[in-house]
Amino acid sequence: MKNVWVIFSKELRSYFASPIAYSIMALYAIIFGFFFYSAVKYFQQMAMQSQMMGRGFPMNINEMIIRPVLMNVSVVGLFLIPMICMRLFAEEKRSGTIELLMTSPIRDIELILGKWLAAVALYGVILVVSAVNLTFLFMYGKPDWKPILIGYLGLLLQGGALLAIGTFISTLTKNQIIAGVAGFCVSLLLWVLEWTTSFESSASSKVLAYLSVVTHFETFSKGVLDTKDVVFFVSAIFLGLFLTARSTESLRWRA
């Protein structure tokens, strides 16, 4: 565990010592801010309409602002996450520091966990920064905080899963750009798999749709904590880390 901490702190430090962490945080804040702004604006319009029509229909902040915003940013995450993890192994391989890590008395799994946890931590910090927007809702309304928490847990789990897969992709190449683009394509596929149900209703398309991360995030965005979706993300994390471990091991045989 000590070794995981050593790698974790080094990785996290190098995110924050370089512009990576700050630029990703800033970009995410802008995009999140825009989605939040448009959702609030829409809500406001609906509220005015309902007042003008004289009969107030039920307006729910959680349903009308938070849920669509979280759905939108979960898609933004698909694009952002490959940028967080693309450097994890590709950079070490390119600069030769992988030789230092792999000739040090630490297990591969400690190295992988340290790196992955650092990426998850950075993503967590980004999410916390974005949550600042939501505090405004508490100032002017009374949203339920439990669904928000579950939504954020969903974002973190989804992020963890994609980061694990992205870390695996990063072990495959020396080139950060390739790792980033490949990670992005995989993320995109994991999103659009859901669309197959719209033009086909065969069993295979249902299986494909089930693999889509967005399908599984949807329940979280509603504030529902469903075991099957938690299991989906946790097993995706395990799969990603397992593949990373196998790939790291094969680095020795291939190198």
Place this chain on the structure above:
Amino acid sequence: MINVEGLTKRYGRTVAVDNVSFSVDKGQIVGFLGPNGAGKTTTMRVLTCFLPPTAGTARLAGFDVLEQPIEVKKRIGYLPESPPLYPEMEVGEYLTFVGRLKGVPAPEVPSRVDEVAKLCAITDVRNRLISKLSKGYRQRVGLAQAIIHNPDILILDEPTAGLDPKQIIETRELIKDLAKRGAHTIILSTHILPEVEQTCERVVIINRGQIVATDTVENLTHRLRGSEALSVEIEPREGSLDPAAAQSRLEQVAGVSRVVLKQTTNGRCQFEVESLQKRAIRGDLARAVVESGWNLNELRPLALSLEEIFLELTGSETENPGTTATGGAQ
């Protein structure tokens, strides 16, 4: 300390290291000598558990590289060909990280960092970013990184490559110093012969993945050329000098086996003279020249260059297998 037996490493069809065996005793400095692509780096990578061997075994400090890599890794310090540095880190920070990574207990890390920084003369750049360091400093940080956990075995891959002459001398001194003060067993690779002569006690010569010879530096030079080679330059005291006459005069000196005229410039003649096995001929040679009424401008022993050693070792392989000593000479 290091025992390598029948080590083979293949990359696909290419054989990088072919059935290599050698052993190194505790406290020895051994030089791996060979041209680029001879298999030096691959051998070192196997020893450091970075690459697994295709066949054969390697044991370091009693632990097998395949079976107990973690134990091996605890006991080795490794400086790869290009120092494994993180440019965005400061020197002190980097050494602290490597110290923790190599398993130095947290409370001891600061004092170890101080110690290696002083030893490698990088104390003045401790707060500088590694990306801003010169090549010489980077190499020294790389060396500091390798010794931070006080390993039993140090493996240095071309520690002086790409340095300027002053830095090369400093690095060599540092390596010798390390061997002297600690119980480090050191393996270093190079393709520069003087480097081996100056720093190493033993030399392992590798060519095309095979060990061509392993011995002490003196023995090797001696065994390869039992005879002595000299460069002789002669100048006439007055008038001109007939190269042919001078050559025949030199050939008459007792113990001389061969005389070759190298060049004639401004009436001066330069010869390369080889002696018979184990005959001291310098005195006789000098006297012969002076007695013939010529000036002896130069009388210089010719050192064997690495190229010559290679040519001799690889050339004689087919004719006389007895001269190639494979396996632990110990």
